[in-house]
Amino acid sequence: MYVAVKGGETAIAHSLELLADKRRGDREVAELSLEQIDQQLGLAVDRVMTEGSCYDRGLASLAIKQARGDLIEAIFLLRAYRTTLPRFGASEPLDTTHMVAERRISSTFKDVPGGQVLGPTYDYTHRLLDFALAASGERPSAATAPAEPTDRLPRVGDILQRDGLLEPPPARTAAEAQDLTRQPLVLPADRPLRLQNLARGDEGFLLALGYSTQRGYGNNHPFVGEIRYGHVPVSFVPEELGFAIEIGEIEVTECDMVNQFAGSHDVPPQFTRGYGLAFGHAERKAMAMALVDRALRAGELGEAANSPAQDEEFVLAHSDNVEGSGFVQHLKLPHYVDFQSELVVVRALRAEAEKRREQTVLSQAAE
Amino acid sequence: MSETPSIERRRRWLSVLARAPGARLQALWYALGATPSHIVLRRPEIGLVMVQGRISGTGAAFCAGEMTVTRAAVRLDSGELGFGYVRGRDTHHAETVAVVDALGQRADWTARLEAELVAPLVREAEARHRLIAARAAATKVDFFTVAREAGT
Structure with missing residues (x-):
């Protein structure tokens, strides 16, 4: 069980500063723009929108940048943001x-x-690292072919x-x-x-x-x-x-x-x-x-x-x-009181076990 | 459901305007020059719409996830009300859609807006879709099931 604690404000403030510093990384390296994340890390954006349950490429890109690429943290940020917005209603079902x-x-x-x-699929790639991507340069545009005019x-x-x-x-129903x-x-x-x-x-x-x-x-x-x-x-x-x-x-x-x-x-x-x-x-x-x-x-x-x-x-x-x-990571929060009570219990159990062992030794010696 | 031509036109325009890139709509709007003034009835507001899907694409509806939407409401000095609903958080986009919706209800503006604003946006949307389809078409394949077609 988590018990509230006080104090540590300065340490927390400094930790946040350090986090922001680490997020920016080496100042000699150009900073990422949200447009770069959206355009060049698009599948990460897709995952954050899907599991964040909020379609907004810009917000998902911002969340990824803020979370330093930790997608589950980014999903959390997007979920938290959506709670600040009013709901206008539900769409018609997609066709x-x-x-x-x-x-x-x-x-x-x-x-x-x-x-x-x-x-665009990875299915037919050979999964070999493409070192050409390590260098920057213009990439060719995709080919086109006549498309059948059907929607x-x-x-x-x-x-x-x-x-x-x-x-x-399952059949459609009138209810939302x-x-x-x-x-x-x-x-x-x-x-x-x-x-x-x-x-x-x-x-x-x-x-x-x-x-x-x-x-x-x-x-x-x-x-x-x-x-x-x-x-x-x-x-x-x-x-x-x-x-x-x-x-x-x-x-x-x-x-x-x-x-x-x-x-x-x-x-x-x-x-x-x-x-x-x-x-x-x-x-x-x-x-x-x-x-x-x-x-x-x-x-x-x-x-x-x-x-x-x-x-x-x-x-x-x-x-x-x-x-x-949230539930796994809350284990990092102070559980000092909880753990103290567990310590008391385990010490008592150990003392009891020790006493039993001594009694057994004594009775065996008496025989 | 029978609809008046005016509702059908508004439905078509609002859809075209919302699906257009915000910056492109803005550019076409400014290119019109002087336009009647309006007051903002509802300041552009950012909110969410729950997107529904259908099971297996055609069956019962379910909630697939939300999307951000911005809406605005305006009134022209001549009294017409206009509404804008657009995906995303572009408040200018929503307000411009609302103004065009209101202005489109004025007989002296409908034809000009159709020609100079809506028609180009329709053409550009079609071109975007044609490009997507053409790039996809270049990746169309025929798989051969080797065993059967070799007759073994």
Whole structure:
């Protein structure tokens, strides 16, 4: 237990100064601008926006700079900032079918309508360090090719769904989705609430859980039905206007994972799904989220739920890295009183043990 | 839902103006020269909108995460009210959108704003999207499943 302490103001002030000094580093080296972080460390910005649960490239860049590149600290900073802002309302749900896609792949259909579009991906790099990047210099611009004039990319899910081979997603409802930032998490949580939790959840935690399902701890034989990344407009109905307008464009990554069958008396066997959605370009996150979303449906689909990734309480209560980081790191705060009481207890126990040992020795000697 | 042409126009304009880069809208606005004066009804205010997604892209809605949004409200001296809602924290952007929204409701300004402000922004947005699509198209592949197509 943490007990409040007083004092140390000067030391804390100096520590903050030292932190600021370390953040700036060698003054001979040019200072980073937020634009440089946004443009050249864009995937870090994407992760901070996703797990900070706030789409704002400038704020995420500032948080990364302030946190000296510690992304979990940056996520914490962004979460703290968002609490200072009023909420205007909720957007209309995104229409990712009409995404202006930079990338779209399917690992289930080679000849997916709309094509396999690799976009900017590390998948086909050799993971060799490129020392050319250590020197500065102009980089070539990306190639272009004639694009089909369509603004609609057919969904792999729709194709399978048409033939009844794939379960349809849960039906749309008129009600606005429940929101974890407005109400506490109550278990069991319905799927939209779980997805919100996972969308904010730590990428490393979800990656490990998703990986664990692949290794057999709740396996459900996943295939990437489709991954797409690109630009979508956000529609919103301002109260003054009463009709929907687009208020801007954001980049998102989505993963629709196709998994092994489920069926029942009434429904013939069909593939099941897991879904992931992240801000910016964040495929690992979206895929891990989709795997865990599917694993958490074990109960609903009548599967045995014996593995960590299938345990709703375990997953949802430990996915948040701001909460996790806070509780782990609070151990650094003074626990002096708490520890003193533990010391008293352990000394008493040791004295008792010592007395027992002496008595045993004495009685053995007497025999 | 049937809409009056005026609502349909406002919806289209507000969307185009919000999606435009703030600096570009500002430049086109100043290029118009003298414009009627307005008062600010609501000082540009920064807040959040919860972005909703749909399960598997088409199903039930869920909360995906928030985004910053700036809004403003203005009134022209001639009485028209205008509103601006834009992604991000650019207060000038939101206020300019609100002024254009108000001014667009005046018959003597609609055509000129359409020609000199909205139309160029529509063209530029289309060009941005065309470039994204063209760069993506250059990375389109055909994978060959070696075993089957070699007939082994």
